[in-house]
Amino acid sequence: MDSENLFYPELTLETDDIIMELAIKKDYSTIKDLNKRKEEFIKDLHDFINEFSETDESLDFIKYYD
Numbered sequence: 001m002d003s004e005n006l007f008y009p010e011l012t013l014e015t016d017d018i019i020m021e022l023a024i025k026k027d028y029s030t031i032k033d034l035n036k037r038k039e040e041f042i043k044d045l046h047d048f049i050n051e052f053s054e055t056d057e058s059l060d061f062i063k064y065y066d
Helices: 033-053 054-061
Strands: 010-014 020-024
Touching: 033 054
Parallel strands: none
Antiparallel strands: 010 020
């Protein structure tokens, strides 16, 4: 990817309870097999959520509902 002309594809995930707007920084085009590309993306989403759950920001967010 050209670092001078960064464009991150955006994705909106929506369920009944959550709408999440994501900008995808990783270049998945290097994974040619679509199933493996999807698996890698889903793994990265899981890792992202797990990482977030360990941050102070996640606790601060939950405290919003107090």
